[in-house]
Structures are given as structure tokens and as C-alpha cells.
Amino acid sequence: MRPVDAPSGVSPRGEVRPLRRDAVRNRAAIVEAARGALDEHGGTVDVREIARRAGVGMGTLYRHFPAKEDLIAEVLHEQFTIWSATIRTAAATADPWTALTDFFDQALRGCAKQHAIMDSVAAGWSRPSAEAVVLGEIIDELLARAAGLLRPGVTRDDLLLMLQSLSCAVRVTQQSGRPRDRTAWNRLVRISLDGLRATHSDPLPQ
Template sequence: MATTPRRRRWDATRNHDQLLESAAGAFAERGLSVDVREIAREAGVGVGTLYRHFPTKDDLLRAVLEPDLAEWADFTAEANGTEDAWQGLCLFVERTLELMAKRRAMLDGLSGAASDSAAFEACHAHLRDALEGLVTRAHRQGTLRRDVSAGDLGLQILALGRIVQLTAAEDPGRWRRHLGFVLDGLRARRGDGTRQHPTR
């Protein structure tokens, strides 16, 4: 009996969803080094089927990252909407690290393991743009040391991401202590020569 067009569409949708599910798990657990052949095998389809849906590994990665990028955009908007710029900055940094800890591929990509990936070019652009606005607001309110730039903060996030990698197996939440150390050192204090007066 010939396969009907409706059945073919159903099979294609099922294969697409299974590939995304397998890729999300593989990228989250094993990072960007995972081979697409492993993903196809775990999804129960052939490599040819994978390439019909996702012609390149980067296409697959972008599809997997789409929900994470949407989540990132949501809490970036929340951070920008806080009245207290320091609280917004802390929220953004902490939630970004939580996302990196949850998604190994995000961690690998932001740390430079996928410098040729269009998906991570967008991630780096989002990180730069978000930090520029948050740092400007915190400087204006006088809560962030004025010698700290958005680029400095971005490097601190990537450095903390390395701590996430090193401690993930034995102590997954240890990075939060180190985040506290970093934020404590970045906050402006009265009398330390770094505080800016809020604009009126």
C-alpha cells in the first residue's frame, strides 16, 4: 500500500521533533563536540534524514537554541525594566550563568568553542548589547564602579562560565559563590573613589 501524503507529512514532523529533542539533550549534556551521527542514532533516524531537516550542524544548533534565546531575551527585558539598575545587572548576570549551566552548548559557544557559528554570533551580539545598556544605567545610578566597562563584565561572565565547567560534576552550584565574589568587587561604594553621582 502506497504511503499517503498525509502519512509522509506526519513522519516528517515526527522525525523533526525527535531530532530536536535528541539534539537538545545531546548539546545540553555533551556540548558542541557531539557528532550529528550520534544525534541521528539517538533520534532513531538516518543521517540523511537529519540533513534533510537540518542541512548543517549550525542549522540544527540554531533550532535547538531558539527557546533558550527566547528565554534569554525575556529575562534581559526583565533586567532592563528594573528600577534599580544594580539589581537588574545582577539578575541578568545570574540568569545568564544559569542558562549556561543548564545548556552546555550555550556555555561552549559563548566561551569561544564555536567562533564560526552564526548561532553564537547572535548570542555574543545579544550579550554585548544587553550589557551596554545595563552598565550604562548602573553607572548613571552610581552603583557600578565607573572603571568597569560592558566588555569587562562580559569577560567576567565568560570566566565564571569556565568555573561552571570545572565544577559541574562535583559541585554544580559552586559558581554562585564565585559570582558573589565578582559582584562584590564590581559594586561601587561610597568613599572608594569609584562612585558616580546619579544624574538628576
């Protein structure tokens, strides 16, 4: 399930040696091609399509990733890594409420570009994933800092679910037709976050 290791290999004599330059290039090309192909066609893309986009043969693809699933996992992992770094930065803004809004904004911009990101988070809702854990930590800190500004009883799961929910809205608004309309989901983010304000003192359902 986990992708192959970092760019290195083990020679027959047992020494660990870095991958050849062209191998590194190919590996990157494959992952990039997979990223694009997955976003366009979803998880059912033909591996040949990925190989073609990457400009490599089937064998090369399978040398780097022993199964299609491994390649997909690698793409998700890579995207998630970049994405989580970005949103962690956004969440570090001085003002607690701005931190919260920036977090959602950056997180959803990422989803707008790479639909697959949120799928990996969603998959972790029932079966805890490494991704969900990382996200949970960021959210916990946001919650702690914004504590006084939030309505009582808001939990990490509330924000996690809201994020996934909104990422779905982002996806909907991007479906072929009007690809660059961020207004629609920005409005919804504003509305949803306002619903979290301390103004609303009604207790949430348990």
C-alpha cells in the same frame, strides 16, 4: 552555516507550503536529541547517536540539516534565543543593582543547563557574532541604569568577559560528582559583582 528555514518547503510547482506535521515533529525531535547529545558528548558526538536519540534515520536528519554543523548551529541558535529572552526579562528588574545580579543569576543558570550557549558567545569575542551583539545590547542597558552604582570605567566588555568567565566556573562546579551545588558559583558571582561597586574608586588598567 545557518540552519534551514522555518518549517516550510517549496513544492515543485513553486508554492510555499508548510512542512507536514510529522516532519515538524521529527525536526523538533532531532534538535532536542542534538541538544542532549551535544551537552553530554560535546561537539564530537556521532550523528548516528543523535539520530538514534531522535528515533529517526540518518536520511531524515540530513534532510533537515544538510550538515552536522548546521544542526549544531541550529541548536545553539535556539538555546541562545530562549536564554536571551530570559535574561532580558531578568535585566528589566526595577532596582538597577538587582537587575545586574538577576541578569548574572539567570544568565548563568541557563549556562548551567546548556553548556553550549556560552561557547557561541565566546566564539564571538574575536569574530563578532550575532549572539555577542544581542548580549552587548542587554549589558549596555544594565550599565546605563546602574551607572552611579558602578566603579568608574566599567565597560560592556568587562561584563561580557566576566559573564563568560563565570560560566566557566559554573561548568567546573557541575562536572560529574556534585551536580547540583550552586553555592560555589553563587559565592563567586557575589564576589565578582561586589568588585564592580562604586566603593572601588581605583582606576582599572587601560
